[in-house]
Amino acid sequence: MSRRTYHAAAIAAxxxxxxxxxxxxxxxxxxxxxxxxxxxxxxxxxFRELWLFSQFGLHVVPSLERIGxxxxxxxxxxxxxxxxxxxxxxxxxxxxPHIEWWRAMPPPALLPISIVLLHSIxxxxxxxxxxxxxxxxxLLNTIDGVRGIDPTxxxxxxxxxxxxxxxxxxxxxxxxxxxxxxxxxTSLSLAVIMMVLTEYFSSTSGVGYVLLxxxxxxxxxxxxxxxxxxxxxxxxxxxxxxxxxRRVLAWHRGWRAAAAQ
Amino acid sequence: MSASGVASARSVSEETRFTAGAIxxxxxxxxxxxxxxxxxxxxxxxxxxxxxxSEQDLPAMSTTFRELWSMMHTRDFWSAFVETVRGWALGLGxxxxxxxxxxxxxxxxxxxxxxxxxxxxxLRPIPSAAxxxxxxxxxxxxxxxxxxxxxxxxxxxxxxxxxxGVRDVDPVALDTARSFGVGRFERLYRIKLPSAIPxxxxxxxxxxxxxLILAFTAELFMGTGGLGxxxxxxxxxxxxxxxxxxxxxxxxxxLAIYVAFAAIERRALRWHPSQRLExx
Numbered sequence: 110m111s112r113r114t115y116h117a118a119a120i121a122a123x124x125x126x127x128x129x130x131x132x133x134x135x136x137x138x139x140x141x142x143x144x145x146x147x148x149x150x151x152x153x154x155x156f157r158e159l160w161l162f163s164q165f166g167l168h169v170v171p172s173l174e175r176i177g178x179x180x181x182x183x184x185x186x187x188x189x190x191x192x193x194x195x196x197x198x199x200x201x202x203x204x205x206p207h208i209e210w211w212r213a214m215p216p217p218a219l220l221p222i223s224i225v226l227l228h229s230i231x232x233x234x235x236x237x238x239x240x241x242x243x244x245x246x247x248l249l250n251t252i253d254g255v256r257g258i259d260p261t262x263x264x265x266x267x268x269x270x271x272x273x274x275x276x277x278x279x280x281x282x283x284x285x286x287x288x289x290x291x292x293x294x295t296s297l298s299l300a301v302i303m304m305v306l307t308e309y310f311s312s313t314s315g316v317g318y319v320l321l322x323x324x325x326x327x328x329x330x331x332x333x334x335x336x337x338x339x340x341x342x343x344x345x346x347x348x349x350x351x352x353x354x355r356r357v358l359a360w361h362r363g364w365r366a367a368a369a370q
Numbered sequence: 371m372s373a374s375g376v377a378s379a380r381s382v383s384e385e386t387r388f389t390a391g392a393i394x395x396x397x398x399x400x401x402x403x404x405x406x407x408x409x410x411x412x413x414x415x416x417x418x419x420x421x422x423x424s425e426q427d428l429p430a431m432s433t434t435f436r437e438l439w440s441m442m443h444t445r446d447f448w449s450a451f452v453e454t455v456r457g458w459a460l461g462l463g464x465x466x467x468x469x470x471x472x473x474x475x476x477x478x479x480x481x482x483x484x485x486x487x488x489x490x491x492x493l494r495p496i497p498s499a500a501x502x503x504x505x506x507x508x509x510x511x512x513x514x515x516x517x518x519x520x521x522x523x524x525x526x527x528x529x530x531x532x533x534x535g536v537r538d539v540d541p542v543a544l545d546t547a548r549s550f551g552v553g554r555f556e557r558l559y560r561i562k563l564p565s566a567i568p569x570x571x572x573x574x575x576x577x578x579x580x581x582l583i584l585a586f587t588a589e590l591f592m593g594t595g596g597l598g599x600x601x602x603x604x605x606x607x608x609x610x611x612x613x614x615x616x617x618x619x620x621x622x623x624x625l626a627i628y629v630a631f632a633a634i635e636r637r638a639l640r641w642h643p644s645q646r647l648e649x650x
Binding site for chain 1 (some may be wrong): 388394399402403406407423427428480481484485487488489491492493495496497498499500501502503504507508556570579582583586587590591597598601602605610613614616617620621624626628629
């Protein structure tokens with residue numbers, strides 16, 4: 110097979126396989142006639158009716174708000190705590206037992222506690238819960254990123270008289286940024302999961318709530334539409350973060366390419 | 371924060387190693403870490419006893435540990451514990467049995483990887499928690515639901531890591547083997563798999579945590595037997611002390627799994643010095 114035909118075949122497969130899977134799903138659901146597995150076309154019609162955009166403001170916006178706030182708080186705290194911990198060995202010695210404990214704790218085990226402790230099933234509880242568990246990937250990656258900085262860079266900064274906050278802003282933060290972004294990507298996908306969990310466990314609005322209500326009332330098509338929506342949300346949010354990362358780290362990748370030559 | 375930064379952190383660690391002697395340099399951090407944990411536990415005790423947060427909302431540390439201790443003398447606790455571990459192990463095991471071979475196939479063939487890239491990229495970010503209601507209605511509150519959920523969650527990190535690992539194989543080693551007439555299967559077994567093992571170990575560490583989270587989630591939300599299910603019952607009866615004790619038990623289980631798989635990962639990395647890529 111020549112290179113050209115191979116290339117064409119690969120592109121054809123890249124398009125054909127997903128289409129094939131979607132077609133197989135539709136055909137199977139038409140054939141099965143199982144009320145638990147409504148036709149793909151029914152799900153998509155339901156998706157459009159619910160989410161584009163009649164229920165969007167009522168349920169999707171609160172969910173996005175919780176993800177955004179929780180994720181935002183986690184990133185700010187993770188970087189703010191991670192930089193000093195990355196720079197200080199004793200800070201790490203004192204903090205690591207706590208970090209290791211909480212990052213190993215399965216989040217749903219704290220869901221009932223978060224409600225008792227915060228006296229809330231509203232945004233206070235939901236945002237705190239999301240923020241708490243999204244903190245660890247950002248925090249651990251920031252610590253690692255700061256620890257991995259080339260000592261020459263720090264020495265150079267020192268000999269140029271850069272100190273204190275200026276050194277952190279000009280040297281430490283940019284050098285750790287690629288790894289901070291790696292942590293942010295993990296955190297963001299975690300935020301979507303935490304959003305579903307908190308809304309699934311006592312709430313009055315949000316996508317997770319719709320999922321729960323449609324399950325309890327055996328409305329299968331809306332339930333499937335909510336599952337599809339959560340999948341789309343996860344995918345789109347991840348994509349947006351990758352776009353931001355490309356923009357913010359453009360200098361970095363360019364620098365690496367130049368250094369590699 | 372001292373202005374001396376990373377360089378000082380490094381030189382401090384060097385200094386302590388040489389001046390205070392090997393034993394002192396090792397013991398001091400350990401003592402400090404233990405003291406840090408002790409302070410946390412003391413603060414927890416005081417916050418609750420002094421009523422900063424009422425004991426109804428936050429049982430004191432001593433109360434919680436005592437509750438856990440008395441639960442550990444009941445049969446129900448241990449049968450729930452075993453059920454949670456069973457769900458976790460089955461989920462992780464099935465996910466590994468599926469993800470590693472599929473990852474090797476997708477990682478070995480550029481064509482297969484491109485063909486399945488879009489479905490993988492779409493399915494991977496689907497939060498497995500979204501599948502709970504569907505599983506509730508189809509498989510019901512059975513072990514099958516729990517294992518399916520845990521498997522689904524644990525599958526993706528392992529798949530991605532395996533693909534990365536197989537693709538990262540040294541092309542020179544592969545070409546050398548080929549020119550020595552080493553067959554396709556033996557190349558896979560002798561070269562691709564060993565070079566992918568550190569990546570698979572990292573995937574296993576990530577997936578072992580995910581599998582536990584989802585096993586517990588299934589129990590909490592669907593009522594499949596296990597620690598999550600008794601936590602749900604305790605919560606609905608307002609038995610806050612039990613809820614805290616169960617969270618503690620789950621935390622210890624999570625920590626034990628994390629420590630074990632981090633150790634496996636370190637071992638896998640020890641004989642393979644190349645840098646790894648943590649995907650998720």
